[in-house]
Amino acid sequence: MTDAPATLLAAQADRAMVAAMLARAFAEDPAMCFIFTDPVVRAKRSARLFGLLFDQDAAAGMRLVTAGGAAATFWRGPGRSHTSRLDMVRSAGPMLHALGGGLMRALAVSDAIDAHLPKGDYWYLHIAGCDPAMQGRGLGKAAVQAGLDRIAGSGLPTYLETPLEHNIGFYRGLGFDLTAEWQVAKGGPRFWSMMRPA
Template sequence: MERPIETRSAVPEDRAGIAAMLGRAFVEDPVFGYIFSDKETRQRQLPRLFALMLGSDLKAGYGMVAGDGEAVTLWRPPGRARVGWCEMLASAPALVQALGGSLVRALRASAAVEAHFPAEPFHYLHIAGCDPAAQGRGLGGAAIIAGLAAAPRGVPIYLETATEANLGLYQHFGFVVTDSWRVPDGPPLWSMCRRAK
């Protein structure tokens, strides 16, 4: 009998390890490929960018880690999906360093994502990633299940994905496609929502 996959809350001390893992997990992601068109640059910069995103998400919400850090989900509660201006200004130097010449494309992608947020309050599955070397073992699903269990009741849960192959995974957990759209001059994305429980 297989042992159940262990999950736990992410903590700030996880930052470097999770950021490195997410850098590997998203190196072929269409949105990050749009932001960093050069793969070597993408491989180098993604861990820096994810370290910033992880710090922000843990301040605003929570993260769930599966296994030994091979998978993670990062969640933002209702009203906290957008990063506030004060936080943006405080992190601007680090953000510019992480994005470099890709800043304009990153802002364009971010604006497109925010433009498609639901009008009603929602809980946000901001990031879900699994180390490519650990895929197929249920770790990503375990991190999603743990995050859903911690989500507030009574509000829908929203996510977007640029990877069409991920739609079936999220549908398995009760999400349905609510829209498809495109970053201007960039990749298509799908909005998905899970109804309030």
């Protein structure tokens, strides 16, 4: 890729577009398939869920989107990786509306992710996705790299987890190292934790 597409801070006006794109991007994601076992329900409810995560990550860090909305990343700043109890209470109604029958499975995934978050200060790449129709053009990489460039001066490492083994090579190409492999209880998906040094 010679010219990286423009990646900008996402505005509130981008919420519906980004949430719908992420629902498409994560349609076959193992964690989403575990939470929403029915693909029709998944298509309907996952956009609601990503809309809520879009809102939460506005206060926790930053949200980036490529021009045209084909790729997006949500980042949580140092000390903001965990969702606070207050945020959980505030979003309980909307989360129940988004998750429906997938609530308990979503809590299992969330609890497992929280249990494997590293100690100390770091940036957390919470969500990264690219519209399936636009994959293979370097847009996802550009969206991640734009975030890494923005936090480069912090002197802190960056953490992520992925339930897709084929993502490991993609993130290694961006400087991340594999640090752990683990599985969500009760038949949940396997995840890989990765850290990029400061």
